[in-house]
Amino acid sequence: MADRFILSRKGMIPVAALVFLALAGLVLPVSALNLSATQYIGSTPAGGTANYAILAGIPWGADPVDLLIEVVGIGQKPDLQYVAVEPIKDTYKYSGRKVVSVNEENVHLEPGIKKQIMLTFQLPADIGDESRYAMVVVHTIPGKAVNASDVNIPVFLTPIGSSPTMAGSITSLDAGTARAGQQATITTGYKNTGNIHQNNLVNTITINGPNGEVLGTYSGEPLSTALLPEKTFEFRVMPDNKNLPAGNYTILSKISLGSGQVIDRKTTTFTVTQDSKLPVSTTPAGSTPAVPATTKSSLPPVLGLVALAGALIILSCRRQQQK
Incomplete structure (x- = not known):
């Protein structure tokens, strides 16, 4: 079967070569929206005005794009993800919409x-020490509804010279009952009761024996996303229960900032009905446990196609040389 070619400004290019270049990421349709910022965190004078510029663009080769930009409310899911809230549903006390x-x-x-x-920010003169939060949504027209092509830009505004309240409360601490052969889950519910977002929150669990001796301590990784005022999050620690003698134990749960400042602490009891073992694995809420590596390896499907396309190019070139 004869080789197929496509005419370009530089001559005849084998179809197989185009396939190879496309799979290699060198010839791809481009339509990505590029923004110079994906989040704004800053301070603005109370009663004053401040501006912030965001550059928007699309790469060469992309189709022209029409954007619709609007300011809406902001919410936060239990997994800490920030979400856009329609203005009609925006009842957040700290809304900066x-x-x-x-x-x-x-x-x-x-x-x-x-x-x-x-973007222009104008905080009220009587805002006091409270921060404000909003979401700037960049839509691609058509359609104002949130879709896969929307870009959300969280906006955090703190009054210059303010003295925010950094406070929080452990709303629940549950350890359940440890049984042989089963994992117990230690769950700490926490709420930001201050008037500013909290960064790098850390949950530390300490388990004490019947005589007050420390048997195990766990400090999870700091949260990578700030917790907004009035929002909640659950930390979970899952020990593997095997070797502890039966009895009652005390659990101390602490929530602190990355700086080490303790925000709140709470204690509860932990009952072991048979032998168990203290923490072997811990998983914060919303995270995914690591998957062990396997010894079996193979090329991903796309790389396999790239290799096949490359072989076709070599074969096509050899045929041309033979002619």
């Missing part, structure tokens, strides 16, 4: 040409 505005709601982008989106 009304103090953030954009200079242009409709923006047209041509490939390779960047445009500036200007």
